[in-house]
Structure formats: C-alpha cells, structure tokens
Amino acid sequence: MIPGDFYLISRGDDGLFAGSHKIFQRESSGLRRVSYCGRDYWVRPVTVAWTQVEVENRKEVRVEFNMGKGWRPICEKPEQQVTLKDLGVTQDARVVLSTNGQDLDGVNRFSAISESFQKGNKTKKASYHD
Template identity: 50%
Template sequence: MAVTTFLFPLAAQAGAIPLPGDFYFISRDQYGTFVGSHKLYLEHAKGLKHVQYCNRDYFVRANSVAWTQIEADLGHHVQIEFNFGRGWRPICQRPQDQVALRDLGINMPAREFLQQGADDDQPASRLSKISGVFGKSNKESRHKSYHTQ
C-alpha cells in the first residue's frame, strides 16, 4: 500500500516535469541562477502561434513571447535550451530579439499584454470550462424547467 500511495502523487505531476526532448525558454540572472521558464512546442495546438527562433520552427503562446521581453528588460539572460536527458543544452541565444508581440499581430507593450490577461487562447482547466457551460444561461432559461414547458 505504501508504494501505491507514494507513486500516485508523482504520476499526477508527471506532465509538469520537463522531459528529454523538450524545449524551453530559460531565464537566468546575472549569476547564471535559474529564474523561470516557458515551454516551446514542436506541434501546433489551440492557442499556440507559429514562430521561428534561430531558423527553427516552434509553436508558442503569446504570453511566452511577452515573458521573454520582460525578462530581458529585467536584465536576465534569456535563451532556448533543450533537455537532452542528462541536463540542458543552450541552442538559441536572445529569443526576445527574434520574435516580438508585434510579429504575432499584438500591438501593445509586453507588460500591458500580460497585465490585461490578453492571451485569449490561454489554457483553461477542465473544471473551469465545465462550470462556464453551466453558468452561461439567459434569464428565460433560468426559470423554465421541464414541468413548465
């Protein structure tokens, strides 16, 4: 029983752990200490935009592009790193200079974009999507039921 209890939390978190073959924007401070990261994808999915960094195709969220710009403004070193299974390998320097929000058709400063939560295609949790369906009812349908029809 103890083994099952121990393994379940690890399995539940497995999707958040970078895997070999993953690409990430990595931000490091002036001492090389990790500050933060955002994932880049190799396949298109809802909410992702097609971009090129260092002549290689990726798909990213607009929030990630804004984040690279802000991290660079803060004086952090931003690069794309590849997880090769035994560590991280830098593969592309200064991504914030290669793709900007305006390249994605977004004409506002990065900070303003993130503060407004302007990324319409942000992933939402399954529960928030379900509750949204039940919460969107007009006044008429609220008072109608099977018995009053």
C-alpha cells in the same frame, strides 16, 4: 520532431535559473508559429511577452533543450528574433502578461459561447418537437 523538452529559460547574471516558458514542436490551439535560430516552434503570445519583460529586467533568455542529460542552450537572444509585434500584438508586453493574453484573440467569450449553441440547423421551429 526531436524528442525532449524545449523551453525559453531566463537566467540571472550569476547564470542561475530565474524562470521558464515551455515552447512546443507541434501546433495547438492558442499557439503561434515562430522561428528561433532557424527552427520552427509553437508558442503562446504571453510567452513572447514574458521573454521581452525578462530581458527588460536584465535577465538573459535563451532557448534551451533537455533530453534527460541536463539543459543545453541552443539559441541565443530569442527576444531579438520574435516580438509581440511580429505576432500582430500591439499591446504592451506587461499588459499581455498581466491578462495572461486573454484579450488577444479579439473574440468576446460570451459571443463565442452563444454562437456555439446556435450551430446546426438555424431554421425557426414552431416547437421543440418540430
């Protein structure tokens, strides 16, 4: 693993910063494995959606790296390398952004909460003290 920060950064025609999303070098909950310019990263689907929308809005998006000496572009046109479709997401990128990707896992939050309380011994008990 390389020390430093990796981000998808969007810039306007003038090259000035417009926005960014952090991309990760390690797997974590809610992240999906992707590859930009032959290097693996972990991203949230909403990050891929953001990338697509930024390009639609005529921004240039690149993978950039910073190890304390300023931002260095290391990968061009990430929007052509990873799409929502590649992640199995069929929703429009703008919908994914507006919901912050909440409906992507297909898990009803209340069902997940209920299920978490029912883990363990599932045999019926006559009373709390059994």
